[in-house]
Amino acid sequence: MCLGIPGRIVEITDAARMTAMADVSGVKREVNIACVAEAEPAALVGRWALIHVGFAMALIDEAEAAATLEALRHLGEAQETLEQIAESARALS
């Protein structure tokens, strides 16, 4: 819960609510972008972000995203986060 996971912002879903769709290791997950939003949210599309409990908290470059993801896989945290995202989707259904 304290370690974020890198994801790539692929689409702004609701600019008023500051939400976007992110690709997190192949899983699509809606995230809040308020903490990383620049003047124009659309400029975030294609950028990598460190995502904590559904909130993009810092923009990072692609190399940093890859390195962080590898470290998280070693710790088992990447798999755990993806399971939590899947379980949360079930809780909503």
Place this chain on the structure above:
Amino acid sequence: MRYVEEFRDPAAAKALIARIGAVAEAIGATRAEPVRIMEICGGHTHAIFRYGLDRLVHEGIEFIHGPGCPVCVLPMARVDEAVEISERPGVIFTSFGDAMRVPGTKKSLLQAKAEGADIRTVYSPLDALELARRHPDREVVFFGLGFETTTPSTALTIQQAAREGIGNFTVFCNHITVPQPIKVLLDDPHMLLDGFVGPGHVSMVIGTHPYDFIAQDYGKPIVVAGFEPTDLLQSVLMVLEQNRDGRAEVENQYGRVVPEHGNPVSLAAMADVYEPRPSFAWRGLGEIDASGLCIRPAYAAWDAEAKFGIGYGARRARDVAEPEGTRCAAVMTGRIKPTGCPMFGTECTPETPLGALMVSSEGACAAYWQYGGRRGPAAAE
């Protein structure tokens, strides 16, 4: 993984280990009289064990595991209060998965769920808010947990609920802050620490200045670190170099993610929604002044403590210091290693945890159990 060859950048890791060894020799660190470095963050504790860094570095370096695992420091009374709320009629109680198995004095949330309470594991407070939108006839409560890394997420969610006028969503706030317990540890005459590895993702939110007192008032080095093995090794080296040079500074090894002044949007949301409690209870550390956050009166409609009349300022569950026979508090404060607890690995295992340190992958006991400490589970302290 205890072989540097498996690291992403083995050459860099080997070079850092050699430099750590050289500085450790230069300052006379030995196994009998080690340099004691506390990593504050539970994620760092997990990474140190996963990569075997405690075994790879010079034997004169001792890692002391700090209180930076939020579910590990959650008092049993707060788990009891969460269970009590979850068992109210009409409530959907939502929580991060980490908190489900943390023992209360009577039961965990997982046991309450098995007994029929509607408790759902969610990845994000946003999902709890979405549940409230979809179930307007139910009361959806989110178990707000964590340090400054997760505090902005619940603050922004409460602001969103307020904007939309969602009246069936509340947060049971247990957010805590990093600097205050560090001060308590530094004030403890039995805690002899030579420096700190600072939390990376907490600092991403709050920046590096909240640690200035560690260097300025206590004369100890602190280096904010990332989570890759080379980040941690680099940070240990930076702490040792400060020790060698007689410096005490706040340094930032994780500048690629941590801005000096933190994240302004997060800080503004936290300041808008939360204020410090006079004090908050920590498992193993007791009540610490201004170390926990509560929801400001302006947002009382989204405060589970106010709505359900439970917790601080209202009727409180009776707390107990630690489960019978365990030494959670001594482990929590770094006074003993997990292997020094009589219950470690016997009564208390990840399958049947007595204490929270054995529940979370970020807890020192779970890390010792999974990867083994330097001195091994067989050796007593």
